[in-house]
Amino acid sequence: MTERDTDAASDIDLVRRAQAEDIDAFCLLAERYARRIYLLAAHYCRNTQDAEDLSQEVWLKAYQAVQTFRFDSSFYTWLRRITINSFLNHRRSSFFRSHGQTTAVQLLQIDSEEQEALFQSSSRSQENIYNKLLFESVVNALAELTPAQRLAFLLRHYEGMTYDEIATAMNCSIGTVKKGVWRAIGKLRARLSPESDEQETLTSLASEY
Amino acid sequence: MHNCKETRELFTELLLDGIDFRSDHAISVELSRCTECRSEFETLRATLRMTSRVTETAAPAEDYWPAYHSKLRQRLVDAQTPTTSRAQAQRHKEKLGPLFEPLRPGAGNSLFVRLLKTTLPVPLPLAVALVLIAALVIPFAIRAARKDVPASNTTTIVRVPVEVPVVQEKPVIQEKIVTRVVYRDRQPVVRATKRRGEASRAESTFAKSQRSRTEAVPASFAGFKPSDEVKLTVIKGGVPNEK
Numbered sequence: 001m002t003e004r005d006t007d008a009a010s011d012i013d014l015v016r017r018a019q020a021e022d023i024d025a026f027c028l029l030a031e032r033y034a035r036r037i038y039l040l041a042a043h044y045c046r047n048t049q050d051a052e053d054l055s056q057e058v059w060l061k062a063y064q065a066v067q068t069f070r071f072d073s074s075f076y077t078w079l080r081r082i083t084i085n086s087f088l089n090h091r092r093s094s095f096f097r098s099h100g101q102t103t104a105v106q107l108l109q110i111d112s113e114e115q116e117a118l119f120q121s122s123s124r125s126q127e128n129i130y131n132k133l134l135f136e137s138v139v140n141a142l143a144e145l146t147p148a149q150r151l152a153f154l155l156r157h158y159e160g161m162t163y164d165e166i167a168t169a170m171n172c173s174i175g176t177v178k179k180g181v182w183r184a185i186g187k188l189r190a191r192l193s194p195e196s197d198e199q200e201t202l203t204s205l206a207s208e209y
Numbered sequence: 210m211h212n213c214k215e216t217r218e219l220f221t222e223l224l225l226d227g228i229d230f231r232s233d234h235a236i237s238v239e240l241s242r243c244t245e246c247r248s249e250f251e252t253l254r255a256t257l258r259m260t261s262r263v264t265e266t267a268a269p270a271e272d273y274w275p276a277y278h279s280k281l282r283q284r285l286v287d288a289q290t291p292t293t294s295r296a297q298a299q300r301h302k303e304k305l306g307p308l309f310e311p312l313r314p315g316a317g318n319s320l321f322v323r324l325l326k327t328t329l330p331v332p333l334p335l336a337v338a339l340v341l342i343a344a345l346v347i348p349f350a351i352r353a354a355r356k357d358v359p360a361s362n363t364t365t366i367v368r369v370p371v372e373v374p375v376v377q378e379k380p381v382i383q384e385k386i387v388t389r390v391v392y393r394d395r396q397p398v399v400r401a402t403k404r405r406g407e408a409s410r411a412e413s414t415f416a417k418s419q420r421s422r423t424e425a426v427p428a429s430f431a432g433f434k435p436s437d438e439v440k441l442t443v444i445k446g447g448v449p450n451e452k
Contacts, residue, residue, distance in 0.1 A: 021289065034274070034277065034278070035268060038269070038277075043264070063288065131262070134262070157225055158264060185221065188260055192260070193256055
């Protein structure tokens with residue numbers, strides 16, 4: 001039995017316990033997948049506080065619906081479906097808190113606990129600042145997309161879903177998904193490619209620190 | 210034949226899938242033929258690599274997660290309360306068993322009630338179409354049903370009990386009018402005129418005729434039975450120049 005099989009078996013066991021209203025088991029599942037859900041939310045919302053709220057909302061919905069899980073797919077696949085629906089509903093129901101994205105100034109405020117928690121390293125190394133500026137560039141590029149296009153790109157690139165799976169999950173056509181992904185790639189390429197002006201600015205900014 | 214557009218689409222999908230172009234011989238050959246495509250490939254690979262790197266660096270620090278999970282646990286506990294009550298209701302139902310299902314207070318889960326409460330998710334356009342069809346068909350169906358009924362049945366005879374008035378005969382007061390003309394002698398005015406002779410002569414002639422008539426048919430009420438009321442009319446006069 002491989003490690004993946006062990007994890008899957010463990011998932012099934014934890015889900016069964018969660019279906020019997022065992023909160024501890026469900027929290028173990030949450031600890032296992034919370035990072036992936038949070039990162040998806042962070043890229044989607046472009047704001048750490050919104051990402052936390054949205055990811056926790058996903059877990060709450062999953063807990064309330066765990067009785068309906070029929071074990072005909074992996075737990076994460078089922079959870080990802082809830083995540084996508086939550087993202088789309090969140091987009092319909094409210095504006096994101098920031099009405100935009102995290103700015104470079106915010107990212108460079110090391111005293112801010114919220115922004116500090118965003119990054120693993122606490123040192124003000126050149127690489128760290130470069131990463132922060134890089135993150136801002138990615139976020140800015142994604143901000144130019146519609147939420148649906150952004151979500152399609154995130155699911156394709158970060159989650160490795162096929163176009164067919166994304167189209168089914170988002171209830172749209174495969175062509176729409178492809179268009180969104182390609183637009184996202186075009187925006188990212190324009191901002192992050194080595195020959196772009198912004199990339200040069202990033203490098204120079206990072207070297208100054 | 211090298212096609213730049215197709216090649217770029219192909220290697221983009223490979224990069225998104227995380228597959229290195231070197232593992233795909235066909236792509237490798239295409240890239241070796243076209244320097245532009247190769248350059249584009251390298252750019253795109255660097256871009257996507259940076260995007261992935263951002264994902265790694267954007268992850269919160271490890272000390273972030275305990276607070277996150279404790280907050281999540283608290284929200285789960287708060288959300289569990291209604292779930293627990295549902296579970297308790299389920300256990301109570303199982304304890305009572307199906308035999309006592311109808312006797313259970315507020316038996317909302319009995320078969321009949323469940324059938325009544327059954328809902329089917331129907332798409333809104335379909336629901337609207339069904340309602341419209343029903344609204345169009347029902348009046349025609351009612352009209353057709355009315356036409357099918359035989360004509361004889363359409364005229365219904367309603368027998369209304371008619372009360373025949375009972376005529377009670379009451380005695381009618383019979384009024385009999387008996388008219389008798391009674392002539393009386395008038396006292397002739399004796400005037401000391403020279404026409405006395407004429408008057409006496411006239412009186413004698415008229416009185417004689419009257420006297421003879423009165424004597425012939427005397428006025429009487431024989432055979433007359435008066436009812437409650439007797440109406441007696443006396444007509445004066447009889448002589449054209451009477452005053």
